[in-house]
Amino acid sequence: MPPREDHHARPLASSPARVSVDVLQDPVLLRRLLRAKDRMDTASHEAWPVKRLAEVSGVTEAHFARSFKRAFGVPPHRYLLTRRIEQAATLLRDTALSITEIAFATGWESLGTFGRTFHDITGKSPSAMRVEAQANMPRLESMPACVVKAAQRPDLTIAVLEKRRGAAGATVRPSTREVS
Incomplete structure (x- = not known):
């Protein structure tokens, strides 16, 4: 007697029907x-x-x-960094909170890590960003908040470590693993 076929069997993960489904x-x-x-x-x-x-x-x-x-x-971690830096830039521009208060309010556990990462991503220290934003405040007040936010959105198409490595002239050793 030939083996019975199981019509209720689920396709294997490696079957073409399962692999061809795109996330989008x-x-x-x-x-x-x-x-x-x-x-x-x-x-x-x-x-x-x-x-x-x-x-x-x-x-x-x-x-x-x-x-x-x-x-x-972008990986989830990089997306989260973008949101934290956006929020920090907004707080620097719109509030009188200290940089330390802003760092902790936006989820950073260390002021040093916040300052270094903020500079790596934006090219400016938090205090320099605050001075520049407050100097440009009269021009920014006439713009919709969504436009200001979009213009100040950090570009994180590459990892922060890769940016640091490029700025340091490749003196920072490449990581052997990716953290998401």
Whole structure:
């Protein structure tokens, strides 16, 4: 008697039908990724390790990290850095909070790390950014806030360490692992 075929068997992960599904064509996965992205946006001051983001999305850590980068063009950690730097720049421009208060309010655990990362990304120290923003305040007040925010959005198409390495003339050793 020939072996019976099981018509209810699930396809293997390596089958062509499963592999060809693109992140951008899977609306369920995209909604899950957007849920995690929205959580980072609303609480960027909180710690968002990939494990927590994957739990919010309901997918595995590896699948989340890969899918997030494919869907949004940057790894989750870099996206979170962008949001924190945007928020810090806004607070520097619009409030009288000290730089230390801004660093902790935007989720940094160390003032030194905040200052170094802020400078690496924006090209200016937080205090220099504040002086420049306040000098330009009369011109900025006539612009919609969304335009100002978009113009000041940091460009994080490459990792901060890669920016540092380029600025230091390749004296910073390359990392052997990527942190997302």
